[in-house]
Amino acid sequence: MESLTFLDEHHKTIQLSIFMGVFLVCLNIEYFFGVTEKSLKFKNFRTNLLFIIPGFIFQTLLGFIFMDVLVFENIHNYGFLHYIGITSVVAQLIISFVFLDFFYWLYHFLMHKIAIVWRFHAVHHSDKILNVSTSLREHPMETTIRLSHYMLAVWFLGPFVWIISLHQFVQVVSKIIIHSNWRLPDKIDKYISYLILTPNMHHVHHHEKQPYTDSNYGDLFSVWDRLFGTFYYLSKEDVVFGLDVKEFENINSQNLRFKNLMKIPFKNHLSNK
């Protein structure tokens, strides 16, 4: 009982410590086993770390509304899961993870296919060196779109609050791992990637050329990409990170600093070809 109370009181600190731990472990693995030579360029790392500031502000602002509405739903038994009478913890957990994962796949697919939102998502794809810090590189406008999309899906379902906390926790851990610069051995990846997303799969998504940029949209599970025919595979020698679009030709890595990355969606009409 005492340990449960401890977990309850310190869950935010514990979560943050685990994120930091996973981040540091992946940082070390990519340092020693990275697929890109010199995967840790300080300038690039520093630029990506700055995204924590707007990310934190936008997530905190939206987070309050998000949790308040979900708690309200829980108290009054609103939401689709309650409507159809699913109150079992296990059933709610499985349905929520599968449903939210599909919604993420759809969100990511649309971010690539709708020109006006692709401009913001392109900031994430513009990283020429994929490493753990790329997991933080998200334009604040994309953070707003992503969380709004997520909130709508969660409110529709109305699951227990702790399920959403767990889902968000797993999402962050997965995001750090899939962006890190190391790969699983191909033989192991072949089996694991039947179920969950791996760094190998997400590296292909960050390849500079089509059709690979528009592939492997998954978040946690790989089933949606296999189901909708967007699963692609490339060996590590064939992956070149970044975006091969004409609008990026004149933007050298020097200019891809935080300030300029913020402005890119408003300045360039980015194509996804």
Ligand SMILES: [Zn+2]
């Ligand atoms: Zn993408």
Ligand SMILES: [Zn+2]
């Ligand atoms: Zn990514």
